[in-house]
Amino acid sequence: MTSDSKDSNESSNQSSSEVYRELVDIKELFKSIFRQKIVCISVFGVVTLYSFFSAITRKPTWEGEFQVVLVDSSGTELAGPTRFGGLGGGVLSGKRTIFTEMKILESPMVLLPVFNFYKDQKSLLSVNKEQDLSGIKYRKWIKKIRIKKEDDTSVLTVTYRDVEKGLVLPVIKKLAGTYQAYSGRDKKRGFAKTLKYLDEQIDIYKAKSEASLSASQIFGMENDLSPLMPNEAPGDRDIREYKFQGRTDSSFAELNPEYQRLKAAWDVKRIEKQLKILDASKDINETSLYFIGQARGLTEFGNFSSRLSKLDVMLASYSSRFKPNDIAIRNVQRERNILITEFITSMRQYLEAKLFDAKSRLASAERPKGVLIKHRALTREANRDVTILASLESDRQRLLLDQAKESAPWELISIPTMKDWQVGPSKRSTVYTGVIAGFVAGCASALAADRLKGILYSLNEINSLISPKLLAKLSANATRDWDEDINLLAKYYEGSNKNVDSISVIPVGNISKKQIELFSKKFSVSLKNTKLIVSEDFTNAVNSKKQLLLIGNGFVTRSEIKALNQKLSLVQNPITEWVAIESDV
Template sequence: MTDVNSKNVYNPNVSEEGGINFVDVVNFFRRRKFAIGLITLISSSISVVYAYTLPPRWEGSFQIVVSRKGRSSGGFNNPMAQAQMMNSLASIAGIAEPDLGSTLKTDLVILRSPSVLRPVYEFASELKDSLPSSGKMPTFKPWLSNNVTVKQISKTKALTIKYRDTEKRLIIPVLNRMKDAYQAYSNKDRSESLSNGIAYARSQIKIFKDKSNASNRVLDNFELLHGIRSSDKWNEQESQTALFQDRQNGGQAMFSLKSGIEGISGASSGATSSIKATNNPIVDLAKINRELLRRKRIFTENDPSIKTLIRERKAISDYIALSAGGSLASPTYQPRSKEEAQTIMLDYKELKRRTKRYQNTLNSLESMLHSLSLEQARSSQPWQLISVPTLVDEMPISPVKKDIALIGFGIGLLVGSLLLFIKEAFEGKIYLIGDIEKRIPGKLLQRLPVSDTSSWKGSIALILQGLFSSSEKGKVGLLYVGDVDSGYLKLLSKCIKDGLGGRELLISGDMFDLAGCSTQILVTSPGAITYVNLERIANQILLQKPLLAGWLLIDPYI
């Protein structure tokens, strides 16, 4: 006997990598096409009926810009001026500046919040109740989820607000009410914010006005006690005149210094002095130093005029140290040391700095109050409407019957395929040709196409010529495995009988009935036998004598 087919012939139904074979998937749909088609038809029919029972839904929308719009480059419409004003108030109040980057997200939340949309829902509910056959109004949360959509336009600060309803007449009125409610809420927020800012500024003005007045009184008393004249109250000429008078009336040391300086003229060999006393001890000290240098070039160190200038220089230096550079000119109290004079001036500067800080804060608060009052008086529309509420289309947006039917078709196809796949898995029948070929211990002689039964006779004749010689005698057994179609089995047995000539052919589904045959040929088809039965028959074939000559596959897939 010679081999007609080789087991190494490529089988397109078997995946060499053990994965899902596309041909196997196609074969699955081919053998289950009627059942899958019926399930898909039922699902599609139900979807179409469902689509026609749904009420039509209309949709309308409008758009707003979230960012505030300034109409001029300055004043309170300017975003920069508003930011500076609010930042100043926040810094005075000790609160953090709001995160402007979160404005858009905040507005998205506000637009869907019950505080804004609850009145709109009640308005829509009243309108719907007034219309005949309009259906029942859902509760607020389902209504919000199914009827209202708020979305940001990509890469912009604009928002699109959409409203859907089964009543076309409700779309525009509800959208208008929604627009008005949102703008009213926005103005309310602005008005409350300004009112709170004004109230806060007024309360702080009262506090800092009291602090400023008290600090000014303490500063004035300190200046009077120590004879300090502030440059904020007198100009330089008036200050020098007052300082000179204080020193003449209450500062005898300075008076004697000036007299001594003016009396230096004529001393030492008839030399005259060019020094003239001033109201500034620092200037007087500088003049004495220059005069002293000039005289030392002319006279000796023992000259009376030089000694006099040295004494006067020391006296003025001591006076400067004890009066903090001439700033302290009290007729009733003189510092006892340089350190005490410096301490008095440090205390004075701290009092003056604190008084100035209170006054500056008070000025800022008063300016802030004025700005907030003007802003409160100015009418403002914080959200710009860029499109009026309109219907998206004159036709309903839903239900889209075509889409629903396609969804039903897809669900039917998927569910039907899954159910039939599970059914085949539970049945345990072998449909993959590769699995059959692996389990039968013999050569696959031929795949007989169901689509072309007329070719069977010629194929069988060639197979038998290769298997048997003309001199061979004995019975030939045809073992059919599983539920092979009887029509195909009868046709196959006729072809084999014609090819055997005068040899007897026994046909049975039981191997023991064919025990007396000298040669056996097995025939089966995909789905005709389970894995368990095929494994059992394969073991019996291995134990029997003679061995199986080969097997035939009635293939419905080619």
């Protein structure tokens, strides 16, 4: 036989034994109920009669309902969400799930006014106007309200049930109005809270922006600096427009000392280079004079150019008519050289004057170390404060616009109404429920009563509570069949224990004397060379070589088994076997 087949046989045997044990347990359960059938029937009858009485006397229940949708026409957001950018964004943009809203709608924060209204209406409808309503508890009343979410929608169906027909419609209308008021209140609180926050921040940044702009302006004036640098950071243009309305970029740049310093330094280098070229050149031709004469501010260049052109025309005319050494040609050339010399001298004087001016401007544009850095920091702070102020003011305008456009997000899609028919309780279902509950309660009571008696009716339970091994089961209702089992028992003792000269039988529990005598008689006959002693006294029983416990189900209690285990723990030669007298109880 293979290992797989062995495993399958073992699992099959194990499952069979488990099924058997379950069947035995169920059988014992039914036996226990049957033993206490009077208790079971009594409890069943009481519960069933109570259900009949309750079905007859219980007031009918009436129901009202309405439906509400938790989203507005613009989207799926709940509890008044409003979105806008900037610093104020997100204050009202938090979402709450529909299940969160359902829990809020069941809270005392929302429903306590309805509960108070309910008590007032109940007092008005009561025959006894002085009826004490303090016994009405909110926790009990809230169970009358049911909120159900319709599948795949944002629609809630709200129902209210009460045995007082005149209370249903007023309470359900009050409930609908309270829910709508709650949704509007939640939105108004959100708007008010955000508006208050924005107003506080606007006041703060108004003061900060005025202080930072003033600090930047005062520092600039003290150090002969314009309010802004030419290399502006993003947003600096807002400050420029804020302080210098109407100025162009070029006019603004000319006011900046950094721009003036760089321009003056560039002018110094350019003029010095021009002077160096002018001094290094001994023979300057007309082309060089033309380009040098392009310096800005040299107004004499136009007169010089026209005079030089006339002399060149005269020289060309004389050269065609006279000899090169003619006095007329020499006079024209001398006049031409004098003109060029005068122009070069004038040019040098002009460039030296421009160089002096550029150096003066360079010196005036220089500032102590750290002044420009501090001015830039003050300007950046002013820019940040003005930008934040503008953002807050913009957010406030958006919030007011959103508040003007918002409508109540919770729209009633059905008016509060009360059904024309009673919704409960059903007399038939009440009776059916009572019958089932009575049966269950009766069985449970029977099992509890049987358990409280403490008598052990199951051999399996007895076997699980004691350590000795069960050798045989003798049926109390079939004593004629004992012979075979007792003979086998006698052979077991005489065959495996050859030196045993005596066996003590110890009855445990309230076994009948007739059964004890019958067992002793048959066992003595089966034993040939062994003496049999029957005694309930452990002191006498332990003197024998072997001891055998005799226990019957239905005749022994848990306390007796507990006492038996205590005695067994004190015996030096442990008692290892027991025989059961099985009764069908």
